[in-house]
Amino acid sequence: MVSSEAAPLAKTGGLADVVGALPAALRELGDDVAVVIPRYGSIDLKKARRVYDSPGIHLGLVRHSVSIYLAELGDPPQPPIYLVDCPPLYARKGFYGEAGVDYPDNHVRFAVLARAAVAVARYVFQTEVFHCHDWQAGLVAPYLRTTYANDPTFLGAKTLFTIHNLGYQGLFPKTALAEADLDPALFVPEGMEFFGQVSYIKGGIAYADALSTVSPTYAREIQTPEFGFGLDGALRARTGVLTGILNGVDYSQWNPETDPHLPARYSAADLSGKAVCKEQLLREFGLPAEAMNRPLIGMVSRFTRQKGADILVEAAADIFAQDVYLVALGTGDPEYEEFFRSLASDFPGRVAVRIGFDEPLAHRIEAGADMFLMPSHYEPCGLNQIYSLKYGTVPVVRATGGLDDTIEDGTGFKFREYSAAALSGAVRAAVAAYGGDSWRETMRRAMSRDFSWTVSARAYSALYAKLLGRV
Ligand code: ADP
Secondary structure (H helix, E strand, O other): OEOOOEOOOEOOOHHHHHHHHHHHHHHHOOOOOOEEEEOOOOOOHHHEEEEEEOOOEEEOOEEEOOEEEEEOOOOOOOOOEEEEEOHHHHOOOOOOEEOOEEOOOHHHHHHHHHHHHHHHHHHOOOOOEEEEEOHHHOOHHHHHHOOOOOOHHHOOOEEEEEEOOOOOOOEEOOOHHHHOOOOHHHOOOOOOEEOOEEEHHHHHHHHOOEEEEOOHHHHHHOOOOOOOOOOHHHHHOOHHHEEEOOOOEOOOOOOOOOOOOOOOOOOOOOOHHHHHHHHHHHHHOOOOHHHHHOOEEEEEEEEOHHHOHHHHHHHHHHHHOOOOEEEEEEEEOHHHHHHHHHHHHHOOOOEEEEEOOOHHHHHHHHHHOOEEEEOOOOOOOOOHHHHHHHOOOEEEEEOOHHHHHHOOEOOEEEEOOOOHHHHHHHHHHHHHHOOOHHHHHHHHHHHHOOOEHHHHHHHHHHHHHHHOOOO
8 A cells, every 4th residue: 555644653634544444454354465655754763674775766867765664563563564764855844744835846755655665566565456545646556557567577566546535636737747757648638637737646546447435425426526626527537447435443443442542431331431521521621511411512623624614614603502512623724723713712611622633632522522513515434423423422414425424314413405504404403302312322323333444444355356357
């Protein structure tokens, strides 16, 4: 697998969770998997072993000096994660940029990642299928199709490209293609050109042998103009090889019966620990004790338009006219961070907000809240609503992408239209149901749902086998 993130070493979102957990689930099924990611500044090499020194990765006349390290993780040992060490490119503060500005050489950084992954496949880890994730791994397939087309090492190799979020495309000026040392013939609309620019995600879409995305509904949605970000045509052209495989979640990390981040643990059979979690969460956020008997809504999110921040802005007055409380954790666009801050000042004692990335706090919110709100404009899969099910925290979601595929009437509340009115309608319905017998039934039903990785891993494993002509 080639990726820009893998939990626990490098994570900004769901991609890292997937690449962090799927390999181990595949190994249980007998597949031999390794992961290649960049060695960012935040990854400590003390716990890694150098396994390969490249004589240099050449992109045209520019040579990048690269070493490959093996991260030793986990007990029992996890599938190997190979770190591409090239300090001038990766040893920086951010993964993709700093202070909201992308690094100007991202096209080079992720070209080198793709080339380093090919080197790992050649010298370190014999590879039959290159499973590439998102635009950052978008060049693997084009290199294999052109630069390495006649290379005997990769003759039978296949590529699978997985789209975790079509909203991020890796768009660069036309000159990027030459700087990535790719064949100029790829600069065509049916290849990697996107309205005069080079699109790394199109490298995956156009040249991978198979495509997948992270839920069946999102796989359909991205082939429509509404969700296609201008790529729906390119995706429709490949509809025959595009599938949707729902993400699993890692219940060794997300389980209220064992979660070490919680002040008290609980299960569907004994929910008393959940009340303790709520009490402490209210205290932690400085919300009043009266909220113990009222619905507490939780949010953990990237604060962006994708996540529905704009309709929440509009619906806020209506929602907080009811006797409900909100705790929110997230980071993202400055304008939406500001919105959440102002929500807290507009509704003091009702709304409390933390701006930041805080994994333990994300767990405490999942456990302590009564409802979990995800009003996403689009959501490829979404993980938090699946964690919420397990924590008996009833999801209130917009019926899009993976949210629609994972939440049923009976385990959560859904609204379809992307509007403030529909959002507050769903919150009202949840608030009206809160506290009664049917609410406890909803919680228990939610907690019984199983989205463990095994099911998804089986689907990926079958797809690899199909690519290799083994089924
Ligand atoms: P996306 O990948 O679009 O951000 P997902 O729901 O697929 O959304 O995955 C988000 C993951 O990142 C979840 O594991 C969630 O708990 C975590 N996460 C997001 N924002 C934060 C934050 N501010 N602090 C801690 N964890 C966060």
